Amino acid sequence: MPHDHSPQTPGHQHGNGHGHAHGGGSGHAHGGGHAHGHHQGPGTDFDWDALATHLEREAELQSPAVTEAAHWLSGLLDGAAVRRVLDVGSGPGVIAGLLADAFPAAEVVAVDQSAALLDRARTRSAGRVATRQADLPDDFAALGTADLIWSANAIHHLGDQQAALTALAGALRPGGVLAVAERGLPARFLPRDLGVGRPGLQARLDAAHEDTFSRMRAELPGTVTAVEDWTAMLAAAGLVPSGTRTFLTDHPAPLDRAAREYLHVNLSRRRDQLAEQLDDADRSALDALLDPEAPTGILVRPDAFYLAAVTVHTARAA
Ligand SMILES: C[S@@+](CC[C@H](N)C(=O)[O-])C[C@H]1O[C@@H](n2cnc3c(N)ncnc32)[C@H](O)[C@@H]1O
Known part of the structure; x- marks a missing residue:
């Protein structure tokens, strides 16, 4: 079961050892997923918790683009009606903080398998973001419902991406929006x-x-290959596609x-x-x-x- 952490309890450690996870990684710190405590081969296994600063810096670099995306979502949703927001696979909570800025009336919950990253999310949000430790896909049913579910670079760490989208779709309140940030373009810097x-x-x-x-995807538990047409997958999850947009970080x-x-x-x-x-x-x-x-x-x-x-x-x- 996931654990709820109120934002009032920063530093409370709920380590479950879920720091070592699948994933290669380069431009977008790919990696993570279920922690099964066994080595997955070169380039596909590393320690998420140790990557906290790296994930934080990456999200900070991309903050202007994510803020722009959040405002677009607010327009899609009529921001005032949004009471609960989940950031699934939140990492250290930079984006959850930006979602809290964009949806000030909502409870924003950072959801991740890593207790260390969620500690970071609580500390940096200074009380504005709640956290919930969840090992997905097992804990999908325990996340509760939400008006907006955001998930960036996390669904691809789950073996069955379609099943993950279907589970998240089932957690949406009527009229709610699922926003999945996957792929885009790899960062360039040279x-x-x-x-x-x-x-x-x-x-x-x-x-x-x-x-x-x-290789990382092939090694995930319960891996399923699929055409990664995210709009079609969202529709197959029972949702009505409401648009895809790309936001530049420059x-x-x-x-x-x-x-x-x-x-x-x-x-x-x-x-x-x-x-x-x-x-x-x-x-x-x-x-x-x-x-x-x-x-x-x-x-x-x-x-x-x-x-x-x-x-x-x-x-x-x-
Ligand atoms: C690449 S990071 C993305 C972090 C953040 N969403 C961002 O875009 O900056 C992937 C996150 O998903 C989490 N994650 C991976 N597999 C997971 C699983 N099976 N259950 C819950 N969280 C998972 C990892 O702990 C990590 O924080």
């Missing part, structure tokens, strides 16, 4: 020719990541230190997870990018930027 190695490194990293992502160079540190962790995870799929030249180029002092390094180079697109698919309960 020039095509970065002056080290062969041009096009980032496209090759993205291609290698796709294989890791597919941080031009020069980046601040926090963004550079985020990219450094991002690249070092790619270096670890994709090592076997890359050739020597690309591995060396990654080493040059990771060098904290070299002028080629991501922490120093003046041309690093951050450009990403979040796509949000929505559908309404009848």
